[in-house]
Amino acid sequence: MVLSLLSHHALAKNKVYFEELFSTAVVLTDSETITLGVGNFDPDKLLKSHEQDFTESDSIKLRNELTAYSIPYTWVLSESKPKKKQSTFFYKDELTTSISYLKQKTKTDLLSQSSITDDNKDEIYSAYFAYSKHSQLNDNWDFRLRIGSYLMHHENSFNYNSEESQQYQDIFDGVFLNLSANAFIIEPNVKLTYSHPKDWGKWQYISDLNVFNGVTFNGVESSQDANPHGWRFNNALKLHYNLNQSKFHAESLYVKFQRSDIGGDMVNSLGTDHFYELGIGILLDTRKFTDLAENVGIGINIHHGSNLNGGSIVFYFNEL
Numbered sequence: 001m002v003l004s005l006l007s008h009h010a011l012a013k014n015k016v017y018f019e020e021l022f023s024t025a026v027v028l029t030d031s032e033t034i035t036l037g038v039g040n041f042d043p044d045k046l047l048k049s050h051e052q053d054f055t056e057s058d059s060i061k062l063r064n065e066l067t068a069y070s071i072p073y074t075w076v077l078s079e080s081k082p083k084k085k086q087s088t089f090f091y092k093d094e095l096t097t098s099i100s101y102l103k104q105k106t107k108t109d110l111l112s113q114s115s116i117t118d119d120n121k122d123e124i125y126s127a128y129f130a131y132s133k134h135s136q137l138n139d140n141w142d143f144r145l146r147i148g149s150y151l152m153h154h155e156n157s158f159n160y161n162s163e164e165s166q167q168y169q170d171i172f173d174g175v176f177l178n179l180s181a182n183a184f185i186i187e188p189n190v191k192l193t194y195s196h197p198k199d200w201g202k203w204q205y206i207s208d209l210n211v212f213n214g215v216t217f218n219g220v221e222s223s224q225d226a227n228p229h230g231w232r233f234n235n236a237l238k239l240h241y242n243l244n245q246s247k248f249h250a251e252s253l254y255v256k257f258q259r260s261d262i263g264g265d266m267v268n269s270l271g272t273d274h275f276y277e278l279g280i281g282i283l284l285d286t287r288k289f290t291d292l293a294e295n296v297g298i299g300i301n302i303h304h305g306s307n308l309n310g311g312s313i314v315f316y317f318n319e320l
Helices: 011-028 043-047 058-065
Strands: 038-041 066-080 090-108 118-136 141-159 180-198 201-217 229-244 251-264 274-285 295-304 310-317
Touching (some): 011 118, 011 141, 011 201, 058 066, 274 310
Antiparallel strands (some): 118 141, 180 201, 229 251, 251 274
8 A cells, every 4th residue: 555554564674665655755746657636536437327336446545545736846047049040959958846745644453453443644745856958859859858856754643543553552653653754866867759730739759767766864763774766667648639729818638648667666555567547638828828837727637557546637737
C-alpha cells in the first residue's frame, strides 16, 4: 500500500520502507507521470451502470485516501533567437520551482484484532528546484536537458485507539510510527518533443526520461542510510483540437494517451513496472489575459495498470 503502515514488517526492513516512501512521493507529485484529481470513480462501473454492485474497489479506496497538491512556476532566464531567418534553431534557459504536499490518511487494524481501528496519517512536504535548457532544433523538434532536486520532509502520525494496539506503542513510536524523516534527491531529465501543427490544431509526441537518486538525513534513526532511487520513462501522444479561435476566446479539445515505464523503489508500492493514462478535457488559452499561465482547463483522467487504477476529474495548467 502506498505510503502506509503495511510496508513496516520488521526493523530490518525499515530502511526499505523509507526508500519506497520517498521514491513513491517523487512519482505521485509529478503530474507529467501520474495525474491525481478529485471525484475519483471506477470507469468500469460507468460502462456497466445497469449492475447493482457498487462496492468500492481497493484502488478507488486508495485514491480517496490520497491528497496531493502542487504549485509549480517557471521563469525564462534567457532566450537566444536564430540570427538567420531560414534557421529555427534556438536555445532557452528556464528555472522551475514547485512546492508539493502529499497526504495519505488511513484506518488500520494491523496492530489490533478488535473492531476498533487505529488512525494512521503520512504527510510529505516537498520543494523542487530545477534548471532546464531547451534546444529547438527546427520547427518540429524540441530537446530539453534538466537537472532538478527535491528536498522532502515526511511526518507520520499514528493514534493507538484500542487497548491491543496501545501495548505496542512503546515499541513502535519513534521507530515505525509517530516519527519524521528527510530526504534530498537529485533528478536529471532528458525530454524530446515532436510537435506537428495542423489546420485543426496540432499533435505532439513526447518522450521523457527521469532518473533520480537520493539520501536521507536528520530524521529518525531507523530512516538513516536509506537511498531512494529509481527511474521513469514516459511516452505520450497529445492532440489539441481547436474548437473556438475567435478574437476573445481560444478553446480547444485536449486528448492525451501515455504509457509510463518505471523502475526502482516505487515499483513495490505501485504494484507494477508500467501503467497507462488517458486524459480528455477542454483547455482555455489564457495568454490574452495573464502571463501566469498559457492555458488552463478541466477534464477527466483515467489511470490503468497500477494500484491506483481509476478515474478522476482533473484541472489542467499549462498542459500544452
